[in-house]
Amino acid sequence: MTERSPRKDATRNRAAVFAAADDLFAHCRSPEDVTMADIAAAAGVGKGTLFRAFGDRTGLIGALYAARLEPLANAALAGPPPLGPGTPPLRRVPALLDALLCFKLDNRHLALALEGTGADSPYRAAHYERWHTLLRDLLAEVPGTADAGFTAHALLAATRADLVAHLAGDEAVSREELREQLAEFTAGVLDARTRTRTGPRTRADGGPGGER
DSSP, X not given: OOOOHHHHHHHHHHHHHHHHHHHHHHHOSXXXXXOHHHHHHHHTXXXXXXXHXXXXXXXXXXXXXXXXXXXXXXXXHHOOTTTSTTSOHHXXXXXXXXXXXXXXXXXXXXXXXXXXXXXSOGGGSHHHHHHHHHHHHHHHTSTTOSOHHHHHHHHHHTTOHHHHHIIIIISOOOHHHHHHHHHHHHHHHHHHHHHHHHOSOOGGGTOTTSOO
16 A cells, blocks of 8 residues: 555645744734744654755745736636636726735735745746736736836836735734725726827817817
């Protein structure tokens, strides 16, 4: 009979490590304060176990973030509307940004830890590249959008973990207020893109200087 206990032990250890890291990041003053030794002690495993499983602290944080983000990533990849494929871009883009904002609110300390790991830039992280590519491709379908890549960066900047943490924490902006503000900002950006396609209205069509 095939020995299954090592696999079970690895699965149990991984769950314990993720739970411990979640708790430590949620209650720390700064993500940088949480070390691999802290996580290993809280999870009840050896520090060597962490390094064998995840490589380093950045790898552990990335794996934990990916696990927590997986339901949202799957919904965006193959789920039903409004997050999934087949949804018109003008409806899907705001829905994706709202879902990402809610994820950052629910996992702000973990998101801060991930954005702070960085080689030299959070914009080079794999998770950021995937979201940027998705939004860029959707925005490219909106008539009149010639700068889809930049617009995607600008929209994603509104969901950065450090901004979300500052607004929700330091400025005590409520969850619903943040969602409304993001929705209004996104609508304004998308409206500007569509208006760019047709240009300013003239006297003949009731625009500036014309009949109202």
